[in-house]
Amino acid sequence: MRISAAVTEARGAAFTLDSLELDEPRPAEVVVRMVGSGICHTDLAVRDQKRHMPLPAVLGHEGAGVVEAVGDGVTHVGPGDHVVLTFNSCGGCRMCAQGRPSYCDLLDAHNFAGLRVDGTTPLHRESGDVHGVFFGQSAFATHALANERNVVKVDPNVPLVPLAPLGCGFQTGAGAVLNSLRPSAGSTVVVFGAGSVGLSAVMAAVVAGCTTVVAVDVNGRRLELAREVGATHVHNGTESDTASFLRELTAGLGADFTVDTTGAASVLRQAVDVLNQGAYAV
Ligand SMILES: [Zn+2]
Numbered sequence: 001m002r003i004s005a006a007v008t009e010a011r012g013a014a015f016t017l018d019s020l021e022l023d024e025p026r027p028a029e030v031v032v033r034m035v036g037s038g039i040c041h042t043d044l045a046v047r048d049q050k051r052h053m054p055l056p057a058v059l060g061h062e063g064a065g066v067v068e069a070v071g072d073g074v075t076h077v078g079p080g081d082h083v084v085l086t087f088n089s090c091g092g093c094r095m096c097a098q099g100r101p102s103y104c105d106l107l108d109a110h111n112f113a114g115l116r117v118d119g120t121t122p123l124h125r126e127s128g129d130v131h132g133v134f135f136g137q138s139a140f141a142t143h144a145l146a147n148e149r150n151v152v153k154v155d156p157n158v159p160l161v162p163l164a165p166l167g168c169g170f171q172t173g174a175g176a177v178l179n180s181l182r183p184s185a186g187s188t189v190v191v192f193g194a195g196s197v198g199l200s201a202v203m204a205a206v207v208a209g210c211t212t213v214v215a216v217d218v219n220g221r222r223l224e225l226a227r228e229v230g231a232t233h234v235h236n237g238t239e240s241d242t243a244s245f246l247r248e249l250t251a252g253l254g255a256d257f258t259v260d261t262t263g264a265a266s267v268l269r270q271a272v273d274v275l276n277q278g279a280y281a282v
């Protein structure tokens, strides 16, 4: 079918709309009409080739939309279903068998190769093939070809656009707290960086019953949002010393759990330094 997609032609280039041909779905594949897509730092890292994937390619990995067609072997979704797309995985390796598909042995092959595992791409144009299946979807397009393993059916009464970031940013932040840290009720959690991953971590900490939930950022607007979604305290690192603020807040003890969402070495160092005895950072 003919689709329109935002193509990344070369390293650092602007996303450019182009008309492409999308393959018909193979047995385990699902064609989804995109309604919304988030944009994540990983899209930009690949565009800038800091995270390798062959170009030209269609990026985008926080897609949400409506199923338009499915392959012969697909059983759990059908045309008309509302779905959110997430990363793809093999389903057959030891990690997938343990229910931990985000650690799939073949994660790179299924998400960053720009090709199906058989070496083909589902995206084509007159001048040649375009790499696709980014995170098993390539969502920056009117339609995406996903796999039945990475489409999740959602309630059709819920608006699709705000659901899109569930596929990456939201589950990264919430999963870090709920699956990796597993804080007990009453804990103190400090989240460094209040972007979508950090705000999701804040919300998860609230859901987990943490009673002191701190968001640290340098952007006042983000910190306001952190308060709206449940942070009990916020701290702007440009206004005063973060370590002193946290020491005072915890009566000198330090935090039970910290979450770094910035990837900046200095912030990660701080996220470890402000822990108390026996505490954990992710
Ligand atoms: Zn992402």
Ligand SMILES: [Zn+2]
Pocket: 089, 090, 091, 092, 093, 094, 095, 096, 101, 103, 104, 105, 106
């Ligand atoms: Zn696997």
